[in-house]
Amino acid sequence: MNLIKLNATDSTNTYLKDLERKTSIPDETVVTARNQLKGRGQMGNGWHSKSGQSLTFSMFKRFDEITAEQQFLISMAVSLAIVDVLKHLNIPNLSIKWPNDILSANKKVGGILIENVLQGRFIKYSIIGIGMNVNESYFSGLPQASSLKLQTGITFQMNDVLNNLIQSVFASLRIVRTQDFLSLKNNYESNLFRKEKVSVFENQIGYRFNGIIRGISDSGELLMEPENNSVQKFQTKEIKMIY
Ligand code: BTN
Numbered sequence: 613m614n615l616i617k618l619n620a621t622d623s624t625n626t627y628l629k630d631l632e633r634k635t636s637i638p639d640e641t642v643v644t645a646r647n648q649l650k651g652r653g654q655m656g657n658g659w660h661s662k663s664g665q666s667l668t669f670s671m672f673k674r675f676d677e678i679t680a681e682q683q684f685l686i687s688m689a690v691s692l693a694i695v696d697v698l699k700h701l702n703i704p705n706l707s708i709k710w711p712n713d714i715l716s717a718n719k720k721v722g723g724i725l726i727e728n729v730l731q732g733r734f735i736k737y738s739i740i741g742i743g744m745n746v747n748e749s750y751f752s753g754l755p756q757a758s759s760l761k762l763q764t765g766i767t768f769q770m771n772d773v774l775n776n777l778i779q780s781v782f783a784s785l786r787i788v789r790t791q792d793f794l795s796l797k798n799n800y801e802s803n804l805f806r807k808e809k810v811s812v813f814e815n816q817i818g819y820r821f822n823g824i825i826r827g828i829s830d831s832g833e834l835l836m837e838p839e840n841n842s843v844q845k846f847q848t849k850e851i852k853m854i855y
Pocket of ligand 1: 648
């Protein structure tokens with residue numbers, strides 16, 4: 613594994629993307645930043661962490677046989693690998709909020725931003741950005757955010773958490789192609805936040821309604837049953853859960 617440790621950078625995902633444009637990065641390169649200045653989140657959101665108190669890092673993984681349609685495989689494998697590490701650290705009530713927010717007791721402790729680069733119909737490489745709130749104690753204006761420390765009362769060794777996450781995610785990505793899709797999907801669904809519970813959702817025009825998450829489709833859409841309707845597929849842009 614090739615580890616690049618930076619004191620500061622705008623975004624570790626952007627750093628790896630730019631580096632790969634200039635030179636060919638060795639497979640399984642990781643870049644960490646103690647201070648990420650312009651962290652990027654899903655759907656154009658930002659990602660903020662306090663310098664030295666949380667982990668912000670990106671992992672570079674090459675693939676040769678995963679097609680663009682199978683990209684949710686990578687997302688599931690990464691989320692589950694992270695949950696596995698957090699389980700071993702005894703973080704309580706872990707779940708995955710579709711598509712890949714990592715929650716502990718309804719609070720978001722980790723976020724994942726996966727950027728895939730395609731060659732034809734295949735994924736050539738993925739940049740997997742992970743933000744893990746480790747020892748932060750305050751999340752001003754973010755009532756749904758938390759950290760491993762706030763959830764347990766324990767101050768964690770940042771390097772240990774980082775190494776465990778890196779090992780677990782790469783180990784899982786090395787075998788992702790050969791893994792049985794159904795068992796991965798079953799495992800993902802059994803960790804899915806609010807599955808089989810009535811929840812409130814909001815669509816793109818701000819309309820709120822009740823619905824029940826039933827699972828995910830083979831391409832990673834949310835299978836949700838709106839009240840008085842049959843199960844439908846939703847993409848990330850189309851829906852958000854209010855909780
Ligand atoms: C989200 O939940 O919206 C995803 C957040 C992903 C944040 C990580 S921090 C390291 C990497 N670099 C970035 O700019 N973003 C990801």
